[in-house]
Amino acid sequence: xxxxxxxxxxxxxxxxxxxxxxxxxxxxxxxxxxxxxxxxxxxxxxxxxxxxxxxxxxxxxxxxxxxxxxxxxxxxxxxxxxxxxxxxxxxxxxxxxxxxxxxxxxxxxxxxxxxxxxxxxxxxxxxxxxxxxxxxxxxxxxxxxxxxxxxxxxxxxxxxxxxxxxxxxxxxxxxxxxxxxxxxxxxxxxxxxxxxxxxxxxxxxxxxxxxxxxxxxxxxxxxxxxxxxxxxxxxxxxxxxxxxxxxxxxxxxxxxxxxxxxxxxxxxxxxxxxxxxxxxxxxxxxxxxxxxxxxxxxxxxxxxxxxxxxxxxxxxxxxxxxxxxxxxxxxxxxxxxxxxxxxxxxxxxxxxxxxxxxxxxxxxxxxxxxxxxxxxxxxxxxxxxxxxxxxxxxxxxxxxxxxxxxxxxxxxxxxxxxxxxxxxxxxxxxxxxxxxxxxxxxxxxxxxxxxxxxxxxxxxxxxxxxxxxxxxxxxxxxxxxxxxxxxxxxxxxxxxxxxxxxxxxxxxxxxxxxxxxxxxxxxxxxxxxxxxx
Amino acid sequence: xxxxxxxxxxxxxxxxxxxxxxxxxxxxxxxxxxxxxxxxxxxxxxxxxxxxxxxxxxxxxxxxxxxxxxxxxxxxxxxxxxxxxxxxxxxxxxxxxxxxxxxxxxxxxxxxxxxxxxxxxxxxxxxxxxxxxxxxxxxxxxxxxxxxxxxxxxxxxxxxxxxxxxxxxxxxxxxxxxxxxxxxxxxxxxxxxxxxxxxxxxxxxxxxxxxxxxxxxxxxxxxxxxxxxxxxxxxxxxxxxxxxxxxxxxxxxxxxxxxxxxxxxxxxxxxxxxxxxxxxxxxxxxxxxxxxxxxxxxxxxxxxxxxxxxxxxxxxxxxxxxxxxxxxxxxxxxxxxxxxxxxxxxxxxxxxxxxxxxxxxxxxxxxxxxxxxx
Numbered sequence: 001x002x003x004x005x006x007x008x009x010x011x012x013x014x015x016x017x018x019x020x021x022x023x024x025x026x027x028x029x030x031x032x033x034x035x036x037x038x039x040x041x042x043x044x045x046x047x048x049x050x051x052x053x054x055x056x057x058x059x060x061x062x063x064x065x066x067x068x069x070x071x072x073x074x075x076x077x078x079x080x081x082x083x084x085x086x087x088x089x090x091x092x093x094x095x096x097x098x099x100x101x102x103x104x105x106x107x108x109x110x111x112x113x114x115x116x117x118x119x120x121x122x123x124x125x126x127x128x129x130x131x132x133x134x135x136x137x138x139x140x141x142x143x144x145x146x147x148x149x150x151x152x153x154x155x156x157x158x159x160x161x162x163x164x165x166x167x168x169x170x171x172x173x174x175x176x177x178x179x180x181x182x183x184x185x186x187x188x189x190x191x192x193x194x195x196x197x198x199x200x201x202x203x204x205x206x207x208x209x210x211x212x213x214x215x216x217x218x219x220x221x222x223x224x225x226x227x228x229x230x231x232x233x234x235x236x237x238x239x240x241x242x243x244x245x246x247x248x249x250x251x252x253x254x255x256x257x258x259x260x261x262x263x264x265x266x267x268x269x270x271x272x273x274x275x276x277x278x279x280x281x282x283x284x285x286x287x288x289x290x291x292x293x294x295x296x297x298x299x300x301x302x303x304x305x306x307x308x309x310x311x312x313x314x315x316x317x318x319x320x321x322x323x324x325x326x327x328x329x330x331x332x333x334x335x336x337x338x339x340x341x342x343x344x345x346x347x348x349x350x351x352x353x354x355x356x357x358x359x360x361x362x363x364x365x366x367x368x369x370x371x372x373x374x375x376x377x378x379x380x381x382x383x384x385x386x387x388x389x390x391x392x393x394x395x396x397x398x399x400x401x402x403x404x405x406x407x408x409x410x411x412x413x414x415x416x417x418x419x420x421x422x423x424x425x426x427x428x429x430x431x432x433x434x435x436x437x438x439x440x441x442x443x444x445x446x447x448x449x450x451x452x453x454x455x456x457x458x459x460x461x462x463x464x465x466x467x468x469x470x471x472x473x474x475x476x477x478x479x480x481x482x483x484x485x486x487x488x489x490x491x492x493x494x495x496x497x498x499x500x501x502x503x504x505x506x507x508x509x510x511x512x513x514x515x516x517x518x519x520x521x522x523x524x525x526x527x528x529x530x531x532x533x
Numbered sequence: 534x535x536x537x538x539x540x541x542x543x544x545x546x547x548x549x550x551x552x553x554x555x556x557x558x559x560x561x562x563x564x565x566x567x568x569x570x571x572x573x574x575x576x577x578x579x580x581x582x583x584x585x586x587x588x589x590x591x592x593x594x595x596x597x598x599x600x601x602x603x604x605x606x607x608x609x610x611x612x613x614x615x616x617x618x619x620x621x622x623x624x625x626x627x628x629x630x631x632x633x634x635x636x637x638x639x640x641x642x643x644x645x646x647x648x649x650x651x652x653x654x655x656x657x658x659x660x661x662x663x664x665x666x667x668x669x670x671x672x673x674x675x676x677x678x679x680x681x682x683x684x685x686x687x688x689x690x691x692x693x694x695x696x697x698x699x700x701x702x703x704x705x706x707x708x709x710x711x712x713x714x715x716x717x718x719x720x721x722x723x724x725x726x727x728x729x730x731x732x733x734x735x736x737x738x739x740x741x742x743x744x745x746x747x748x749x750x751x752x753x754x755x756x757x758x759x760x761x762x763x764x765x766x767x768x769x770x771x772x773x774x775x776x777x778x779x780x781x782x783x784x785x786x787x788x789x790x791x792x793x794x795x796x797x798x799x800x801x802x803x804x805x806x807x808x809x810x811x812x813x814x815x816x817x818x819x820x821x822x823x824x825x826x827x828x829x830x831x832x833x834x835x836x837x838x839x840x841x842x843x844x845x846x847x848x849x850x851x852x853x854x855x856x857x858x859x860x861x862x863x864x865x866x867x868x869x870x871x872x873x874x875x876x877x878x879x880x881x882x883x884x885x886x887x888x889x890x891x892x893x894x895x896x897x898x899x900x901x902x903x904x905x906x907x
Contacts (some may be wrong), residue, residue, distance in 0.1 A: 003787050059692045059693070059697060060692035066765045066766070066767070066768065066769075067764075070764075070767070098716075104688055110903075121848055135836075136835060136836045137836050138836060139836065140764070140765070140837050143762075143764055143765065144762060149723055149762070150722075151721065151722045151723070151739060152722040152723065155580030155721075155722065155764065155866060157836075157837075166825075214559075214732055231854055234894065236695065238740075239740020239741060244740075244741070245738055245739065246724060246741075258707045278534035279605070279613065280607065280613045281613040281615065281617065282615070282618055284617065284623065285618070285619060285626060285627055286618075287627075292627075303742045305629060308647060310625050310725060310734055310735050310736045310739065311735075311736050311737055311738065311743075312736065312738070312743035314746075315649065315650065315653040318649065318653075319646060319649060322642070322645060322646075322649070323642060326638045326641065326642055327635075327638065327644075329637075329638060330631045330634045330635060330638070333630060333631070333634045334627065334630055334631060334634075336578075336594070337626065337630045340594070340597060340598060340601070341617070341622075341623075341626065343598070343601045343602075343605065344597075344601050344605065344617065345605055345611075345613065345614035345617050346601075346605050346611075346613045346614070347607040347611050347612060347613040348601075348602070348605055348606050348607060348834050349606070349607050349608070351866065356702065358598065358602070361598065362594070362595060362598060364543075365590075365591065366591060367592050369586070369591060370587060371662055372583060372586070372587065372638075372641065373580070373583040373584060373587055376579060376580075376583055376641060377645065377652075378575070378576045378579055378645060378648040378649050378733065379576060379645075380581060380653055381652070381733030381735070382576060382580070382729055382733055382734070383578070384725075384734060384760065385725060385727075385734075385760040385761055385762075386760065386903075393569050400641065404557065416737065436818075440744065444562050446562070449562070449563070449564050449565050449786075450562035450564075450565075450566070451561075451562075451566060451727075451729050451756075451757065451758070453727070453758050453763070453767075453768075454760075455762040455767060456758075456767055456768035457768050458692075458698060458768050459698065459768070460695060460697050460698045460699045461692070461693060461694070461695050461697060461698070462562070462695050463700075515865050519740040529806065
């Protein structure tokens with residue numbers, strides 16, 4: 001093994017200058033660029049959320065008018081989903097999958113470059129969609145929410161066209177990245193790295209990649225039909241022309257529901273590494289977990305209309321979607337059980353990644369049970385489009401996706417940079433962000449039940465208490481990310497040197513080869529396939 | 534140190550007093566509004582079932598995790614059980630855990646399906662109301678009595694009043710203890726009619742009709758809001774339902790019919806009106822119906838809603854102006870007001886627009902002109 005690494009060191013020369021980044025075909029560099037892009041988007045998406053919470057701090061209009069408010073909430077979701085979580089996940093997939101499976105790089109390195117560089121173009125388009133509405137004659141801002149439902153989205157001004165093109169570009173980036181990831185996992189595993197020796201992170205990306213390939217084209221089709229309704233005289237979504245606004249909803253949510261698993265599965269994969277590491281015990285029920293992940297992927301493709309219980313589907317259709325959605329609790333429940341029973345009778349320590357891991361299990365379980373509440377159609381006919389739904393999906397997305405990314409950042413910063421992050425600062429960040437997250441979103445369950453609808457710029461004083469608490473929490477939650485940024489920058493610049501394997505328990509059970517490489521790993525790793533016992 | 538404690542106490546007092554100084558009348562509701570109809574009561578009970586199941590599950594899961602966190606720590610010297618995956622639980626939990634979850638799911642799904650069937654029942658209704666969502670108001674038509682009510686936000690309530698954004702000019706009046714059927718539709722974009730105390734919601738979709746029903750069993754005033762993003766005014770189209778005894782409802786309905794007949798007579802095409810009368814009516818109608826987009830000042834919102842002050846349409850050819858108002862402008866947010874207002878109302882609005890804000894054309898439109906343009 002040491003001969004192979006010495007041989008690799010020879011190949012540690014890297015290209016220099018701007019060309020290194022613009023023309024990169026290196027999975028580590030491209031991974032880094034994805035992560036930096038996602039970090040910038042985190043602050044942009046977060047800033048828009050801060051404005052929303054400031055407006056909702058008290059009843060009355062204080063800072064923004066209704067259209068700007070709805071534009072900000074649209075952009076908040078689009079930036080966070082497409083600009084932050086997905087690129088951050090892709091960045092981690094790029095960095096870690098080749099190292100985990102003993103491959104020298106991704107299967108399609110030049111495609112990898114394109115997948116990344118499409119993102120800054122998409123971000124520019126997104127900013128343009130906001131900016132263009134400030135010019136006279138360009139109509140209303142995009143104010144539909146990220147779901148872009150017609151007929152409102154047909155009424156929207158020029159900003160919507162830019163947004164549709166943004167979605168096209170983002171879709172292409174994701175599809176190409178997914179093809180690359182799936183091909184890499186299927187074809188580039190080192191000899192001896194059989195399917196059931198793969199770390200859970202690799203499995204989760206296999207399923208995520210397959211989902212992306214299946215769903216992104218549907219979204220692209222839907223928004224293209226919207227573009228045609230807007231400009232080319234079609235009436236796909238216009239009853240007067242024989243169409244149906246609900247058709248768009250079906251197309252959108254056929255993408256949109258599996259999309260939440262795209263956002264979730266990579267973080268589940270990360271948890272599948274972190275929990276065993278810090279419990280010093282192999283992952284519980286690894287093989288069933290893989291099968292349940294496959295079941296979740298399949299089942300998740302056929303329950304989309306639980307986002308549409310109020311549109312007027314037949315009794316048979318709503319019953320089917322209700323039963324299907326309730327059944328999803330089974331694979332998800334199994335996943336959470338698997339992590340809990342990995343902790344059970346382990347020997348735990350509580351470094352920052354583990355703190356996030358445990359918080360994720362608790363809070364995502366909570367999202368799961370409110371999800372079962374929402375799955376019940378008659379009850380959803382009250383909850384739908386209220387803040388109860390907003391609370392549910394933030395409990396699913398933030399602990400489920402975002403905290404998973406944070407946990408991964410702390411887990412892998414030593415590997416990526418060669419430096420240990422400051423553990424005390426990490427812990428402060430964890431407590432600050434978790435407590436303020438709960439202060440922000442827990443009260444929203446109650447304002448929703450009390451009757452506060454979503455996507456409103458202003459509200460009656462009967463909802464004031466919950467909004468006040470939620471806004472205070474939101475400000476604190478936003479501020480905590482400044483500490484996050486500080487920790488990352490400080491760690492990149494220097495710190496206690498990290499060994500190849502800084503985490504004592506990381507080699508227990510099904511683990512990848514990333515911990516056999518130095519921290520940071522050489523520019524090219526595994527130029528010759530490693531031997532796997 | 535006493536000084537630090539004093540500072541801490543003062544800060545705590547400040548935070549506590551800030552939190553508790555919120556408006557005293559702000560009601561702290563932690564649950565769905567108290568149900569006032571048979572169907573919302575059934576939904577409420579189903580909601581409580583799932584909420585309890587959720588709570589119990591969370592207590593159990595949290596308990597297991599907390600137990601693990603306390604006992605299975607390296608710092609306590611606990612040695613990890615590397616054979617746990619090979620215990621019977623390790624080998625069978627993949628079947629056991631799903632079986633337990635499935636059992637919980639069945640208990641919920643059983644009750645849920647029963648209530649869903651009830652919701653989708655189509656028993657004959659005694660009162661049918663067509664509920665039409667528009668940007669940004671509700672229109673109610675009593676289908677059996679041919680009475681129409683347009684319900685706009687009451688804008689005169691300040692933001693510290695609990696009725697802020699929750700009150701309207703004309704309420705929907707319904708009888709208690711009778712099955713009421715709602716037919717939901719929209720004129721422009723998606724809306725949703727949501728009054729949680731008395732009914733569940735379905736979307737209002739332009740070109741389609743969705744049906745909901747209720748039997749209100751408690752007299753009272755019930756409020757709700759639009760629950761599907763419909764653009765700029767989404768937060769500004771509340772709903773107020775007044776549920777009264779069937780006798781009072783019949784009395785009210787007769788009163789409405791009398792008023793309707795009087796209004797129709799008044800708006801007939803063979804009457805001619807003075808400019809001043811038309812202006813007075815027109816101003817009120819304009820501010821209720823048109824000012825949301827075109828602004829009370831007539832200035833509109835540049836690039837979004839055209840200005841009427843100094844506009845070529847309001848100051849140009851009368852027939853084109855009338856056509857725009859009566860038939861709307863396809864593909865834009867300008868509705869066809871001919872469907873919503875009578876000839877007199879439209880004549881008054883057109884007259885007002887042609888003479889207000891310095892437009893001063895001196896023209897007046899008469900009900901007969903509107904009727905001719907339809």
